[in-house]
Amino acid sequence: xxxxxxxxxxxxxxxxxxxxxxxxxxxxxxxxxxxxxxxxxxxxxxxxxxxxxxxxxxxxxxxxxxxxxxxxxxxxxxxxxxxxxxxxxxxxxxxxxxxxxxxxxxxxxxxxx
Amino acid sequence: xxxxxxxxxxxxxxxxxxxxxxxxxxxxxxxxxxxxxxxxxxxxxxxxxxxxxxxxxxxxxxxxxxxxxxxxxxxxxxxxxxxxxxxxxxxxxxxxxxxxxxxxxxxxxx
Numbered sequence: 001x002x003x004x005x006x007x008x009x010x011x012x013x014x015x016x017x018x019x020x021x022x023x024x025x026x027x028x029x030x031x032x033x034x035x036x037x038x039x040x041x042x043x044x045x046x047x048x049x050x051x052x053x054x055x056x057x058x059x060x061x062x063x064x065x066x067x068x069x070x071x072x073x074x075x076x077x078x079x080x081x082x083x084x085x086x087x088x089x090x091x092x093x094x095x096x097x098x099x100x101x102x103x104x105x106x107x108x109x110x111x112x113x
Numbered sequence: 114x115x116x117x118x119x120x121x122x123x124x125x126x127x128x129x130x131x132x133x134x135x136x137x138x139x140x141x142x143x144x145x146x147x148x149x150x151x152x153x154x155x156x157x158x159x160x161x162x163x164x165x166x167x168x169x170x171x172x173x174x175x176x177x178x179x180x181x182x183x184x185x186x187x188x189x190x191x192x193x194x195x196x197x198x199x200x201x202x203x204x205x206x207x208x209x210x211x212x213x214x215x216x217x218x219x220x221x222x223x
Contacts, residue, residue: 001159031209042213043157094158094161100145100204102211104156 002027002095004105012111013083020079021108023093028073033102034066037090046091078112083112114139119201119214126191126221133187134217136201145204146177146184150197151216157200160186191221 001025013019016062023032034046046066047055055068069077088111094102119136126132138146146163161168163175163184174187188195201214 042215045210048209085190093131096209099162100146100209100211101159101162103159107156 001097001101003028004093004095004103006044006093006105006108009106012107012113014113015084016079016082018076018081019083019110021093022089023076023105024103025074025080025095029095030073031096032076033071033094033096034068034076034078034106035092035094037092037107043092046078058067080110083110085112088112114213115214116140117201117203117214119217121215121217121218123218128193128221128223129186130190130191130217130221131189132191132221133185134199134218135183135185136214136217137181137183138201138203138212139182140205140212141179141182142201143182143203143205143223144207146175147202147204148173148184148186149200150204151200152197157168160199188219191219193221193223195219195220199202 005024007022031051035043037043045058046061047057049055049068051070051073062084067079091108092104092107094104117138137148148160149155149157150160161170162178166178172189176185199217200216203212
């Protein structure tokens with residue numbers, strides 16, 4: 001499986017600011033995914049990021065709030081914009097395996113005050 | 114109705130016990146099935162894929178029942194290190210997206 005790293009691992013931010021989360025993979029992958037896991041809940045897909053095209057967002061998530069970049073086949077960023085306390089969550093990136101499974105990065109724990 | 118439903122537990126079992134739990138899925142077109150393990154404050158990690166014929170990996174056995182649309186996970190000879198949340202994950206045919214259950218919490222006590 002791919003080795004995935006995320007930066008930062010955690011952050012505490014003020015309301016109204018933005019945070020960019022980086023996801024780095026040790027191999028080239030076509031599809032990368034961004035998820036949110038709110039406290040006590042399971043994972044919710046935010047968007048799918050393909051290199052060279054616009055990210056595809058799930059219902060309830062919009063590009064203005066969660067802009068995504070995918071400049072190459074090993075890297076992606078997710079920005080959480082104009083944050084509010086409701087954005088406090090763990091944000092995870094993942095990549096797809098050979099059999100539709102996904103492998104996850106260690107996550108970014110975000111707290112918005 | 115949720116796409117994937119799990120008994121949240123918690124299942125509290127002594128070391129050495131057997132624990133089993135199920136997960137149901139709503140979409141009969143689902144094609145791939147997985148169990149993930151998530152430790153507190155960690156990312157989900159793939160525990161095992163679930164095959165139509167059922168499969169075993171050491172102390173872990175997974176079964177799939179397509180007719181009743183559920184999958185199961187059985188853990189034999191439980192260890193303290195098995196304490197975690199187990200996520201049932203389902204993938205539809207021709208779709209890269211995964212649907213996650215809310216997780217079943219297992220606590221193994223000494």
